[in-house]
Amino acid sequence: MGAVDLGAPKGGQKKKKGLHRPKRRVGVRIDMTPMVDIAFLLLIFYMVSTIFAEPQAMEINLPPKGTEEVVKNVKESELMTLRVDAKDRIFWAMGTDKPDTVSLSRLPQLLIDSLYSMPKMITVVKINKAAHYSRMVDVLDRIEVVEYRIKARQKAQWDRQGGKPAGEDEFSYVFSMAPWTRLDTKMVAQATGEAEAAEEGT
Amino acid sequence: MLKKSKRRVGVIIDMTPMVDIGFLLLIFYMSTTQFKPPEQKAVTLPMSSSQRDLPKKNFITITVTKLDSIYVDMILMDKRFDPQAGDSVEVPTREYTVTTSDEVGNQIQQMRVKALKQHIDNPFLVLKADKDAEFGTIEKVMKSMQNENLLSFQVVTDLDPAVSRSGT
Numbered sequence: 345m346g347a348v349d350l351g352a353p354k355g356g357q358k359k360k361k362g363l364h365r366p367k368r369r370v371g372v373r374i375d376m377t378p379m380v381d382i383a384f385l386l387l388i389f390y391m392v393s394t395i396f397a398e399p400q401a402m403e404i405n406l407p408p409k410g411t412e413e414v415v416k417n418v419k420e421s422e423l424m425t426l427r428v429d430a431k432d433r434i435f436w437a438m439g440t441d442k443p444d445t446v447s448l449s450r451l452p453q454l455l456i457d458s459l460y461s462m463p464k465m466i467t468v469v470k471i472n473k474a475a476h477y478s479r480m481v482d483v484l485d486r487i488e489v490v491e492y493r494i495k496a497r498q499k500a501q502w503d504r505q506g507g508k509p510a511g512e513d514e515f516s517y518v519f520s521m522a523p524w525t526r527l528d529t530k531m532v533a534q535a536t537g538e539a540e541a542a543e544e545g546t
Numbered sequence: 547m548l549k550k551s552k553r554r555v556g557v558i559i560d561m562t563p564m565v566d567i568g569f570l571l572l573i574f575y576m577s578t579t580q581f582k583p584p585e586q587k588a589v590t591l592p593m594s595s596s597q598r599d600l601p602k603k604n605f606i607t608i609t610v611t612k613l614d615s616i617y618v619d620m621i622l623m624d625k626r627f628d629p630q631a632g633d634s635v636e637v638p639t640r641e642y643t644v645t646t647s648d649e650v651g652n653q654i655q656q657m658r659v660k661a662l663k664q665h666i667d668n669p670f671l672v673l674k675a676d677k678d679a680e681f682g683t684i685e686k687v688m689k690s691m692q693n694e695n696l697l698s699f700q701v702v703t704d705l706d707p708a709v710s711r712s713g714t
Contacts, residue, residue, distance in 0.1 A: 473682030478592035485594035
Protein backbone atom coordinates (compact mmCIF):
# COMPACT_ATOMS: atom_id res chain seq x y z
CA MET A 345 0.00 0.00 0.00
CA GLY A 346 1.01 3.56 -0.02
CA ALA A 347 3.71 4.61 2.28
CA VAL A 348 4.50 7.90 3.81
CA ASP A 349 8.10 8.35 4.63
CA LEU A 350 8.76 10.50 7.64
CA GLY A 351 12.21 11.86 8.12
CA ALA A 352 14.12 10.81 11.27
CA PRO A 353 12.27 12.22 14.28
CA LYS A 354 13.84 15.21 15.83
CA GLY A 355 13.47 16.45 19.31
CA GLY A 356 10.44 18.44 20.24
CA GLN A 357 10.53 21.92 18.90
CA LYS A 358 8.84 24.95 20.20
CA LYS A 359 7.33 27.40 17.86
CA LYS A 360 9.01 30.67 18.46
CA LYS A 361 6.99 33.75 17.94
CA GLY A 362 7.84 35.64 14.80
CA LEU A 363 9.88 32.80 13.34
CA HIS A 364 8.32 30.45 10.81
CA ARG A 365 10.00 27.12 10.64
CA PRO A 366 10.05 25.66 7.08
CA LYS A 367 7.49 22.82 6.73
CA ARG A 368 9.16 19.45 6.80
CA ARG A 369 8.73 17.85 3.35
CA VAL A 370 7.90 14.18 3.59
CA GLY A 371 8.52 11.67 0.81
CA VAL A 372 5.30 10.09 -0.48
CA ARG A 373 5.31 6.81 -2.34
CA ILE A 374 2.01 5.71 -3.89
CA ASP A 375 1.54 2.17 -5.11
CA MET A 376 -0.09 2.32 -8.58
CA THR A 377 -1.22 -1.31 -8.77
CA PRO A 378 -4.91 -0.74 -8.03
CA MET A 379 -5.07 2.01 -10.66
CA VAL A 380 -3.63 -0.23 -13.33
CA ASP A 381 -6.07 -2.96 -12.30
CA ILE A 382 -9.04 -0.61 -12.71
CA ALA A 383 -7.72 0.63 -16.05
CA PHE A 384 -7.49 -2.89 -17.44
CA LEU A 385 -10.88 -3.86 -16.08
CA LEU A 386 -12.45 -0.86 -17.78
CA LEU A 387 -10.62 -1.65 -21.00
CA ILE A 388 -11.77 -5.26 -21.01
CA PHE A 389 -15.33 -4.22 -20.21
CA TYR A 390 -15.54 -1.78 -23.11
CA MET A 391 -13.75 -4.12 -25.51
CA VAL A 392 -16.37 -6.75 -24.81
CA SER A 393 -19.47 -4.59 -24.76
CA THR A 394 -18.90 -2.20 -27.68
CA ILE A 395 -21.31 -2.44 -30.61
CA PHE A 396 -20.29 -0.45 -33.66
CA ALA A 397 -22.94 1.75 -35.26
CA GLU A 398 -22.93 0.05 -38.64
CA PRO A 399 -25.02 1.48 -41.44
CA GLN A 400 -27.99 -0.75 -42.22
CA ALA A 401 -29.53 -1.69 -45.53
CA MET A 402 -33.06 -1.62 -46.90
CA GLU A 403 -33.87 -3.84 -49.83
CA ILE A 404 -35.64 -2.44 -52.88
CA ASN A 405 -36.86 -4.49 -55.81
CA LEU A 406 -37.75 -2.63 -58.96
CA PRO A 407 -40.34 -4.06 -61.33
CA PRO A 408 -38.93 -5.21 -64.67
CA LYS A 409 -39.04 -2.69 -67.47
CA GLY A 410 -42.39 -2.55 -69.21
CA THR A 411 -44.66 -3.60 -66.36
CA GLU A 412 -45.56 -0.06 -65.31
CA GLU A 413 -48.70 -0.15 -67.43
CA VAL A 414 -50.31 -2.91 -65.35
CA VAL A 415 -51.07 -0.50 -62.50
CA LYS A 416 -53.67 1.32 -64.60
CA ASN A 417 -56.15 -1.56 -64.39
CA VAL A 418 -56.90 -1.06 -60.72
CA LYS A 419 -60.27 0.03 -59.41
CA GLU A 420 -60.05 3.59 -58.22
CA SER A 421 -61.90 2.78 -55.04
CA GLU A 422 -59.16 0.31 -54.12
CA LEU A 423 -56.32 2.67 -54.89
CA MET A 424 -54.52 4.53 -52.12
CA THR A 425 -52.26 7.24 -53.43
CA LEU A 426 -49.43 8.59 -51.28
CA ARG A 427 -47.97 11.80 -52.62
CA VAL A 428 -44.86 13.62 -51.48
CA ASP A 429 -44.78 17.17 -52.79
CA ALA A 430 -41.82 19.45 -53.48
CA LYS A 431 -41.91 20.68 -49.88
CA ASP A 432 -41.55 17.13 -48.51
CA ARG A 433 -45.12 17.02 -47.22
CA ILE A 434 -46.98 13.72 -47.36
CA PHE A 435 -50.56 13.53 -48.69
CA TRP A 436 -52.83 10.52 -48.79
CA ALA A 437 -55.95 10.01 -50.85
CA MET A 438 -58.22 7.02 -51.26
CA GLY A 439 -59.46 6.75 -54.84
CA THR A 440 -60.48 10.18 -56.11
CA ASP A 441 -60.89 11.74 -52.66
CA LYS A 442 -59.31 15.03 -51.86
CA PRO A 443 -55.73 14.52 -50.60
CA ASP A 444 -55.10 15.12 -46.93
CA THR A 445 -51.82 15.59 -45.10
CA VAL A 446 -50.46 12.93 -42.82
CA SER A 447 -47.36 12.96 -40.66
CA LEU A 448 -44.72 10.24 -40.86
CA SER A 449 -45.50 9.06 -37.36
CA ARG A 450 -49.18 8.54 -38.16
CA LEU A 451 -48.60 7.00 -41.58
CA PRO A 452 -48.17 3.36 -40.42
CA GLN A 453 -51.41 3.41 -38.42
CA LEU A 454 -53.25 5.04 -41.32
CA LEU A 455 -52.07 2.37 -43.73
CA ILE A 456 -52.90 -0.44 -41.31
CA ASP A 457 -56.42 0.91 -40.74
CA SER A 458 -57.02 1.34 -44.47
CA LEU A 459 -55.76 -2.17 -45.17
CA TYR A 460 -57.99 -3.71 -42.55
CA SER A 461 -61.05 -1.93 -43.90
CA MET A 462 -60.11 -2.81 -47.47
CA PRO A 463 -57.81 -5.82 -47.77
CA LYS A 464 -57.52 -5.51 -51.55
CA MET A 465 -56.06 -2.03 -51.31
CA ILE A 466 -53.17 -1.21 -53.62
CA THR A 467 -50.81 1.62 -52.80
CA VAL A 468 -49.15 3.92 -55.27
CA VAL A 469 -46.35 6.20 -54.14
CA LYS A 470 -45.74 9.35 -56.16
CA ILE A 471 -42.88 11.62 -55.25
CA ASN A 472 -42.21 15.04 -56.72
CA LYS A 473 -38.83 15.28 -58.43
CA ALA A 474 -37.90 18.26 -56.26
CA ALA A 475 -38.58 16.43 -53.01
CA HIS A 476 -35.68 15.11 -50.98
CA TYR A 477 -34.54 11.50 -51.28
CA SER A 478 -34.79 11.04 -47.51
CA ARG A 479 -38.57 11.32 -47.86
CA MET A 480 -38.63 8.36 -50.24
CA VAL A 481 -36.66 6.33 -47.71
CA ASP A 482 -39.00 7.45 -44.91
CA VAL A 483 -42.16 6.46 -46.78
CA LEU A 484 -40.76 3.12 -47.94
CA ASP A 485 -39.54 2.49 -44.41
CA ARG A 486 -43.02 3.11 -42.97
CA ILE A 487 -44.47 0.73 -45.57
CA GLU A 488 -41.99 -1.92 -44.42
CA VAL A 489 -43.01 -1.24 -40.82
CA VAL A 490 -46.67 -1.82 -41.75
CA GLU A 491 -45.78 -5.06 -43.52
CA TYR A 492 -43.78 -6.21 -40.52
CA ARG A 493 -46.57 -5.41 -38.03
CA ILE A 494 -49.32 -7.05 -40.07
CA LYS A 495 -47.18 -10.15 -40.58
CA ALA A 496 -46.62 -10.33 -36.81
CA ARG A 497 -50.34 -10.02 -36.13
CA GLN A 498 -51.08 -12.65 -38.75
CA LYS A 499 -48.54 -15.02 -37.25
CA ALA A 500 -49.99 -14.54 -33.77
CA GLN A 501 -53.43 -15.29 -35.12
CA TRP A 502 -52.24 -18.43 -36.89
CA ASP A 503 -50.46 -19.60 -33.77
CA ARG A 504 -53.70 -19.25 -31.83
CA GLN A 505 -55.54 -21.17 -34.51
CA GLY A 506 -52.91 -23.85 -34.28
CA GLY A 507 -51.15 -23.48 -37.60
CA LYS A 508 -51.40 -21.82 -40.97
CA PRO A 509 -54.76 -22.39 -42.68
CA ALA A 510 -54.45 -23.85 -46.15
CA GLY A 511 -55.00 -21.39 -48.93
CA GLU A 512 -53.91 -18.37 -46.93
CA ASP A 513 -50.65 -16.76 -47.82
CA GLU A 514 -48.29 -14.74 -45.73
CA PHE A 515 -49.13 -11.07 -46.01
CA SER A 516 -46.98 -8.97 -48.28
CA TYR A 517 -47.49 -5.27 -48.89
CA VAL A 518 -48.21 -4.57 -52.53
CA PHE A 519 -47.20 -1.14 -53.67
CA SER A 520 -45.63 0.56 -56.63
CA MET A 521 -44.02 3.86 -57.41
CA ALA A 522 -45.33 6.03 -60.22
CA PRO A 523 -43.99 9.23 -61.76
CA TRP A 524 -45.32 12.55 -60.57
CA THR A 525 -47.56 14.31 -63.07
CA ARG A 526 -49.11 17.78 -63.51
CA LEU A 527 -52.34 16.31 -62.23
CA ASP A 528 -50.67 15.53 -58.93
CA THR A 529 -49.39 19.09 -58.62
CA LYS A 530 -52.94 20.32 -59.27
CA MET A 531 -54.51 17.99 -56.73
CA VAL A 532 -52.03 18.94 -54.03
CA ALA A 533 -52.46 22.64 -54.76
CA GLN A 534 -56.25 22.24 -54.53
CA ALA A 535 -55.95 20.36 -51.28
CA THR A 536 -53.71 22.88 -49.60
CA GLY A 537 -55.32 25.93 -51.18
CA GLU A 538 -51.95 27.23 -52.21
CA ALA A 539 -51.30 28.64 -55.64
CA GLU A 540 -49.67 26.14 -57.96
CA ALA A 541 -45.95 26.72 -58.13
CA ALA A 542 -45.08 26.95 -61.79
CA GLU A 543 -42.57 24.40 -63.08
CA GLU A 544 -42.05 23.07 -59.57
CA GLY A 545 -40.65 19.65 -60.37
CA THR A 546 -43.51 18.79 -62.67
CA MET B 547 2.85 -25.09 20.90
CA LEU B 548 1.56 -21.87 19.64
CA LYS B 549 2.63 -21.25 16.09
CA LYS B 550 4.13 -17.92 15.53
CA SER B 551 1.71 -15.69 13.65
CA LYS B 552 2.81 -15.27 10.05
CA ARG B 553 4.76 -12.14 9.66
CA ARG B 554 3.10 -10.08 6.93
CA VAL B 555 5.70 -8.85 4.49
CA GLY B 556 5.19 -5.87 2.26
CA VAL B 557 5.00 -6.93 -1.39
CA ILE B 558 6.39 -4.64 -4.00
CA ILE B 559 5.70 -5.66 -7.63
CA ASP B 560 7.71 -4.04 -10.35
CA MET B 561 5.29 -3.12 -13.19
CA THR B 562 7.92 -2.42 -15.80
CA PRO B 563 7.64 -5.68 -17.78
CA MET B 564 3.87 -5.33 -17.99
CA VAL B 565 4.08 -1.85 -19.43
CA ASP B 566 6.68 -3.14 -21.91
CA ILE B 567 4.35 -5.91 -23.09
CA GLY B 568 1.51 -3.42 -23.35
CA PHE B 569 3.47 -1.14 -25.64
CA LEU B 570 4.80 -4.01 -27.71
CA LEU B 571 1.26 -5.25 -28.38
CA LEU B 572 0.17 -1.74 -29.25
CA ILE B 573 3.02 -1.27 -31.71
CA PHE B 574 2.38 -4.65 -33.27
CA TYR B 575 -1.29 -3.92 -33.97
CA MET B 576 -0.57 -0.37 -35.09
CA SER B 577 1.76 -1.64 -37.78
CA THR B 578 -0.22 -4.64 -38.98
CA THR B 579 -3.70 -3.14 -39.26
CA GLN B 580 -4.89 -2.72 -42.82
CA PHE B 581 -7.61 -0.24 -43.60
CA LYS B 582 -10.21 -0.60 -46.32
CA PRO B 583 -9.53 1.74 -49.25
CA PRO B 584 -11.18 5.06 -48.36
CA GLU B 585 -14.50 6.03 -49.85
CA GLN B 586 -14.84 8.69 -52.49
CA LYS B 587 -17.19 11.13 -50.87
CA ALA B 588 -18.69 11.21 -47.42
CA VAL B 589 -22.45 11.15 -47.64
CA THR B 590 -25.06 11.88 -44.96
CA LEU B 591 -27.25 8.82 -44.95
CA PRO B 592 -31.01 8.96 -44.47
CA MET B 593 -32.48 7.17 -41.45
CA SER B 594 -34.70 4.12 -41.49
CA SER B 595 -35.74 1.46 -39.05
CA SER B 596 -34.42 -1.31 -41.29
CA GLN B 597 -31.99 -3.68 -39.63
CA ARG B 598 -30.58 -5.74 -42.46
CA ASP B 599 -26.86 -6.20 -42.69
CA LEU B 600 -24.99 -4.81 -45.63
CA PRO B 601 -23.00 -7.31 -47.67
CA LYS B 602 -19.43 -7.44 -46.46
CA LYS B 603 -17.66 -7.84 -49.76
CA ASN B 604 -18.23 -8.11 -53.49
CA PHE B 605 -20.66 -5.29 -53.94
CA ILE B 606 -20.86 -2.32 -56.26
CA THR B 607 -21.58 0.98 -54.57
CA ILE B 608 -23.50 3.74 -56.30
CA THR B 609 -22.90 6.98 -54.44
CA VAL B 610 -25.14 10.00 -54.98
CA THR B 611 -23.98 13.13 -53.19
CA LYS B 612 -25.97 16.12 -52.04
CA LEU B 613 -24.99 18.04 -55.16
CA ASP B 614 -26.23 15.16 -57.32
CA SER B 615 -22.83 13.95 -58.50
CA ILE B 616 -22.80 10.21 -58.99
CA TYR B 617 -20.01 7.70 -58.53
CA VAL B 618 -20.00 4.00 -59.25
CA ASP B 619 -17.27 2.15 -57.39
CA MET B 620 -16.18 -1.27 -56.25
CA ILE B 621 -13.25 -2.71 -54.31
CA LEU B 622 -11.26 -4.84 -56.74
CA MET B 623 -7.78 -6.34 -56.73
CA ASP B 624 -5.35 -4.21 -58.64
CA LYS B 625 -1.90 -5.27 -59.79
CA ARG B 626 0.62 -2.69 -58.75
CA PHE B 627 4.32 -2.72 -59.15
CA ASP B 628 5.84 -2.75 -55.72
CA PRO B 629 9.46 -1.47 -55.83
CA GLN B 630 10.28 -3.12 -52.53
CA ALA B 631 9.09 -6.56 -53.55
CA GLY B 632 10.47 -6.10 -57.07
CA ASP B 633 7.35 -7.61 -58.60
CA SER B 634 3.68 -6.77 -59.14
CA VAL B 635 1.57 -7.17 -56.04
CA GLU B 636 -2.18 -7.53 -55.81
CA VAL B 637 -3.62 -4.76 -53.73
CA PRO B 638 -7.29 -4.10 -52.98
CA THR B 639 -8.19 -0.72 -54.43
CA ARG B 640 -11.39 1.12 -55.02
CA GLU B 641 -12.14 1.31 -58.73
CA TYR B 642 -14.50 4.15 -59.34
CA THR B 643 -16.00 6.20 -62.13
CA VAL B 644 -17.86 9.48 -62.09
CA THR B 645 -21.04 9.33 -64.07
CA THR B 646 -24.40 10.95 -64.77
CA SER B 647 -27.81 9.72 -63.72
CA ASP B 648 -28.62 8.43 -67.21
CA GLU B 649 -25.36 6.56 -67.64
CA VAL B 650 -25.43 4.75 -64.32
CA GLY B 651 -26.86 1.52 -65.69
CA ASN B 652 -24.14 1.41 -68.31
CA GLN B 653 -21.36 2.04 -65.81
CA ILE B 654 -22.67 -0.64 -63.51
CA GLN B 655 -22.57 -3.15 -66.35
CA GLN B 656 -18.98 -2.15 -67.13
CA MET B 657 -18.04 -2.63 -63.49
CA ARG B 658 -19.71 -6.03 -63.50
CA VAL B 659 -17.57 -7.02 -66.48
CA LYS B 660 -14.44 -6.00 -64.55
CA ALA B 661 -15.65 -7.95 -61.55
CA LEU B 662 -16.35 -11.02 -63.65
CA LYS B 663 -12.71 -10.96 -64.80
CA GLN B 664 -11.80 -11.39 -61.15
CA HIS B 665 -14.29 -14.21 -60.79
CA ILE B 666 -16.85 -12.17 -58.87
CA ASP B 667 -20.21 -13.26 -60.16
CA ASN B 668 -23.30 -11.08 -59.72
CA PRO B 669 -22.14 -8.60 -57.10
CA PHE B 670 -24.75 -6.92 -54.91
CA LEU B 671 -25.78 -3.41 -55.79
CA VAL B 672 -25.73 -0.87 -53.00
CA LEU B 673 -27.19 2.61 -53.32
CA LYS B 674 -25.65 5.16 -51.01
CA ALA B 675 -27.37 8.46 -51.49
CA ASP B 676 -27.25 11.61 -49.41
CA LYS B 677 -30.46 12.26 -47.61
CA ASP B 678 -30.75 15.71 -49.18
CA ALA B 679 -30.23 14.51 -52.72
CA GLU B 680 -33.07 15.40 -55.07
CA PHE B 681 -35.52 12.60 -55.63
CA GLY B 682 -35.53 13.35 -59.36
CA THR B 683 -31.90 12.26 -59.61
CA ILE B 684 -32.57 9.05 -57.72
CA GLU B 685 -35.57 8.41 -59.94
CA LYS B 686 -33.36 8.70 -63.02
CA VAL B 687 -30.75 6.40 -61.46
CA MET B 688 -33.40 3.77 -60.70
CA LYS B 689 -34.81 4.10 -64.20
CA SER B 690 -31.34 3.68 -65.71
CA MET B 691 -30.82 0.55 -63.65
CA GLN B 692 -34.24 -0.74 -64.64
CA ASN B 693 -33.31 -0.30 -68.31
CA GLU B 694 -30.28 -2.52 -67.80
CA ASN B 695 -32.42 -5.08 -65.96
CA LEU B 696 -30.64 -4.45 -62.66
CA LEU B 697 -33.69 -4.75 -60.47
CA SER B 698 -32.61 -5.66 -56.97
CA PHE B 699 -30.56 -3.33 -54.86
CA GLN B 700 -30.01 -2.31 -51.25
CA VAL B 701 -30.26 1.18 -49.89
CA VAL B 702 -27.88 2.19 -47.11
CA THR B 703 -29.41 3.93 -44.13
CA ASP B 704 -28.54 4.80 -40.57
CA LEU B 705 -30.56 3.15 -37.88
CA ASP B 706 -33.43 5.31 -36.68
CA PRO B 707 -34.08 4.47 -33.04
CA ALA B 708 -37.31 6.47 -32.96
CA VAL B 709 -39.21 4.17 -35.30
CA SER B 710 -40.05 0.78 -33.87
CA ARG B 711 -41.06 -2.07 -36.13
CA SER B 712 -43.02 -3.82 -33.42
CA GLY B 713 -45.90 -1.98 -31.86
CA THR B 714 -49.52 -2.67 -32.55
